[in-house]
Amino acid sequence: MTSKYETHENDVLIIGAGGAGLRAAIEALAQGASVGVVCKSLLGKAHTVMAEGGLAAAMCNVDQADGWQPHFRDTMRGGKFLNNWRMAQLHAQEAPDRVRELEQWGALFDRTDKGEILQRAFGGHTYKRLCHVGDRTGLEMIRTLQDRGVQLGFDVYMECTVTKLLVDNGRVVGAFAYWRESGRFVIFKAKAIVIATGGIGKSWRVTSNSWECTGDGMALAYDAGAELLDMEFVQFHPTGMVWPPGVQGILVTEAVRGEGGILRNKNGERFMEKYDPKRMELSTRDVVARSIYTEVKEGRGSPHGGAFLDISHKPAEYVKRKLPSMYHQFKELADVDITAGPMEVGPTCHYVMGGIRVEAETGQSSLPGLFAAGEAAGGLHGANRLGGNSLSDLLVFGRRAGLAAGQYSKTAPAPVADDSQIAAAEREVLAPFERTEGENPYTVHHDLQEVMQSLVGIFRVEDDLKKALAELEKLKARAARVRVEGSRMFNPGWHLSQDLLRMLTVSEAAALAALARQESRGAHSRLDYSKTDDAWGKKNHVIVKKGEQMTLFAVPTVEMPDDLKAILAEDK
């Protein structure tokens, strides 16, 4: 039956073409594997392109006192010690080499007076650590990786959505997908698959994430039987735009604060003095987001319900040079000149620390043949991610997952796709066309965003989370009955009806894990359990599919070796 479908076969299939996917592809190619990269958008448009502030790596170009140990310590502290310590160690140790490699492939970073890569300050980082190029670091990174991959010769399957992983004898053997352009189906056969699909922000109303961030990879992995980790930890970036309505949620880079930006409430008070007098604006994201939220809630917000962020005390030319896209973004979209006055900012759903549960060294998931890296994988960031640790994560663990997948593919048997799985996948994808009546998928998506925004937000409480889970059940039933109009050719309503299924899975995982964790830690703040509890600090949450039921259990964290404990104990 597979002959009925367009079929492509690669040793390694990468799903997702952001930083992690492209870095994985490059490394798998280096192993001699044939590599296919499938992505929902055009190549080079992935969400990595929006990363602004920089890439954290202890290069020690600006602060000689830095090193992998302080970076490791900052990452663990930022993550409230729930991180997979081995990932945090590898990340801190390998990030500088990944930056140098990127430079050797042609990326250009801003420089110090000595001509070395310049590094800037960022929240939660003890030293100046973020390699950057103005405020468009992600663009430089994705272009460099994209062109490197194209030169090395991977197959790119653009504007293609994977809806199902194909499994044979307990191992992953391929994927079922549709071309967004034509609506035709396509089968990808592969010996190993790397999930690098990024985040889940599109389930919230106010988000910095693009339409692509619908948790596809996590939901695909979950459906295929893999485990998810710590899904309650969803990061709300403290500074998104709040006005006008159409741009609400769009990211205002942390580099504004890194370059000296100051937060004030409507009374002109520099309120971070109250919440974190030591680190002030450069406190970790969880703390700053909660602080702004609290100021607004208590009636001290800006006119449009945010806080004022001001960089206008710096010379205008400096602001335009170091934060060019912020300057244009506010000028054009909000009629605000950031060199002359403050911006209005508020929290926006930005990043999920949780994700597919993987082995630190290889990115191998609990399902043989399935690997994951980047935001789609969990563990590195624990309960809260530091700014700048995402781009470095993509490179370090993208490379590791690509390497492991490439090697795995050398000994894996030829993939055999199961016709009944393919037929079932096809039926599911076509179902919305066959309904004669039913809701518009946009309405269901809108309601999902309202549920997650109001009930699974920055501050959480048991009643809300229970209500969210009940509402999600209703939304799942509604999503199963949506109807789409028109043909299969580039039909966004149809595409949304499919993305919606993935969004509902990851939303349920986030709400379920948030309900279970009866403490506050990092980005997870419970009004009814406001203390951080040491006992909970030794537990990770694992989610797995049992039958049709989403099941959650706690697993003990792995004991850290003494040498790493000693690093954490140093009070710096």
Place this chain on the structure above:
Amino acid sequence: MADVTLRVYRGDSETGAPVDYKLPLTEGMVVLDAVHYVQAHQAPDLAVRWNCKAAKCGSCSAEVNGRPRLMCKTRMDSLPLDQPITVFPMKSFPLIKDLVTDVSWNYEVNKKIPPFQPRPGVDWKIDQKDVDRVQEFRKCIECFLCQNVCHVLRDHNKTAQFAGPRFFVRTAGLEMHPLDGADRTRLLKEEMGIGFCNITKCCTEVCPEEIHITDNAIIPLKERVVDQFYDPLTMLFRKITGK
């Protein structure tokens, strides 16, 4: 607020026509917001590309009131609202559906360009001034509006001989990389057809990143081609030595 009319091209490569949609205007609304409103309320199958909604990814290119723009940074209140606002697909690329065009040709052109190649023995020390100089080219977001508006492609359809402004910008970013040692001059002349450009600056006018495509990328590259291939002394030298 008042209602506005969006006149959106609906159709595919075979047939199509503009369709009017009325919608409420909101404060600060951009054209992409309006298109999304139409999708959610009136035409769920209206095809449009977009990603970041913040002018960083270059996905939502279209022709708004006849002018090539990014829909995400075109404010509705910057347009005359007493008449329908027309939103059409980019004309120079084959239409797939509605506002979505086939831009795959661009990716093929890009493959021809040799990548960054560090000069042997470089010490990776770079002056910030040299970084600043090439930044302009490297901030291109590949919206392809310059390709869309370039008359060599738009009117004369020279896709086989001419690479288009986007790829002169990319080549400039590589050629002027302070540590690059590759030579792309022959490629510029023979395969990328830089000679076809007669510097009308249409590309520069539509660039949402305000890259001075003609002045800073194309003209210096043309000069390199001239220096290498059309300098009379060099030509004479070549003739004599046979090199």
